[in-house]
Amino acid sequence: MIACPCEVCHSADPRDKRLRTSALVRVEGSGSGSGSGSGSGVRAEGSGMNIVIDAGPDFRTQMLAANVMQLDAILLTHEHKDHTGGLDDVRAYNYFYHKPVDVYATERVQAAVRRDYAYAFDSEHPYPGAPEITLHTIDKRPFSVGRQGEKGDPAVEVIPIQGLHNKLPVTGFRIGKLAYLTDFNHIEESEIEKLRGVEVLVVNALGHNPHPTHFNLEQAIEVARKVRANRTYLTHISHRMGFYAEQEPRLPEGIHFAYDGLTIEI
Template sequence: MTVTFLGTGTSQGVPIIGSKHPVCLSNDSKDKRLRVSVLVSWDDFNYVIDCGPDFRQQMLSNPIEKLDGILFTHEHADHVAGIDDIRPFFFRQGDIPIYAHERVINSLKRRYDYIFADEDRYPGAPAVRVHEIFKNRSFTLGGVTIVPIEVFHNRLPILGFRIGDFAYLTDVKRVEEDQIRKLEGVKCLVVNALRIEPHHSHLNLEEALAFAKTIGANKTYFTHISHLLGFHAEVERSLPENIHLAYDNLKITI
């Protein structure tokens, strides 16, 4: 299984438009972060987790011939606003499977009604095949078991996913014990680490380090990173040996 970090930034990306913060002015490519998303590939299958506003750019940087589906963690714009850019895949493949909680599906239907229309469809619009995810019901994609993990983004319940020995959690602030048990034995964990200071709906660096220690994966990568976490190179040097900052276009093998 190969995981490609398509984007590792927070909702505004890094750099932030018009910002003069030193990290936003950095010349290090690892300090330039598109909105958060990953491509998970195994055998002949390609699945994307979240499809944010930078999806087109991410696919041009990491081209794939086919997209087998999109798993959505939740409905916030930085995780869904690129859904219209699935059109090239739709024109080649037909309806693109999407997997999401019922609340997220309903949000997408309201905001992108033309994608879900049954009648009077615009000829250039993409179409999707909807699959509802239930928080305590695993499912199978490409012969691999997908285990939904419910986490809390402030008070909003959202989903992470365990895919074999890989687990992807973003926008996390709190995880209940019964969901943590689903992560036992995972070899590679990805979780958000927004910044140094505490935040009401995201783990900060200290909290993310504590969570990583609790899970005890062989490797942990931090994502959904803002400019306020600091320079990539400096933060990376401060982390334990088995914990790393992810960066855009990083590829890892599980």
């Protein structure tokens, strides 16, 4: 946290360094023989798809750090700037691929994106070099993402999971055996049902104390217990959670703190 004198903010442990919450979901295509190439970056050629969940102000830093050469879609959970503030930087993908980037969001989130990036949606006076974004409307229904038909890749099915972030509706996403929920502080049982059978659950846990807009640790663990994924990773963690090295061993079995750069294979 900027200007925070606390020990966690000044920790030397890289697992205590947290950029804004985001995830890259790499879906391997049928034709890809190799992995996502941890050392060589997330390559552009071959089949498979790269889907990014949320593009906060650290999007550029994160895409550079993970060497993401190809971006097929961005899914937005909600309109808060820590989840949308990096969208201007899709310009690099526009430049190299000569096409807009596909962004999936609800109508309400789209309205915020159009407002925040008005210069990118001014079709009367298009500004040269402005980010090019194609907005796709999502709601409660499953949708598919991707380059159907291209290189024989099947589209990737995404199941939206509804939640509340205080009074603001927020969307989580299930992609195959992965579910990703951030900025939730409430989830209905009917939505938990949609998470049955996930292998990996990612869920937000801000800190130890109750909070009006985010699950705290106890509530996130409760959600994890209901979902019963093999592995649960906690994200959107604040400095108030404490040191990773001290807190991680205290978590129940199968539940872990996520950290920047963590890679999970399913």
